[in-house]
Amino acid sequence: MIIWQLIQIDPMLVLPWLIALLVGITVHEVGHGLAAYSLGDDTAMRQGRLSFNPLRHLDPIGAVMMLLVGFGWAKPVPVNIGLVRRGQGGKFLVAVAGLLGNLLVIALSALALKYLLLPNLPANNLLVKLAAFLVYINAALFIFNLLPIPPLDGYHAIEYFFARSLGGLAFFLEKYGQMILLAVVFLTNLIGYLIGFFIFFLARLFDLDFFSLIFRY
16 A cells, blocks of 8 residues: 555655645646546536546545555536537547646656756755656556546546447446446456556656656655
């Protein structure tokens, strides 16, 4: 469990981990809300969800999951799909906007590590740890939400283009999606493998050993 690993290394690491967690879920949900707003749906704005206050986006169970296993979810931003312009393309953009936000945080954090922080600070500096945690948590959120299981973004992105093709499968997934998701999380290590593979890909892309930066002190 991630949180206990960090406590064993150094309890001070819990603080930058929590900050990175709040940044990741906030950027993800605000991304959905901003995309919807730009395409004609002001539901999130009227409900106060176009906010960078993380408390407005926290889901208690999802936050606990993120602390314990390294991935989880936030309280979904309300979207009225009927108000979203540009047809299926607009709906798809709203569905993936949170994922794009996570990718942006990953890129900015990795570049800051490579060109600003590591050349000037030791690897155990808390700012370095924070940037590494931002990469890890946003990578975990990206992979987790990419799964094609409702209520996750990956499912909605597919649903808007292939609703007719899904047919009865869509009804089954929407009815039992949360149970399927919990089974995938607790009965398999699929998500852990996918996150690990993505972190490895990012490490090669940016030439940085993110796992060492996170778990070695």
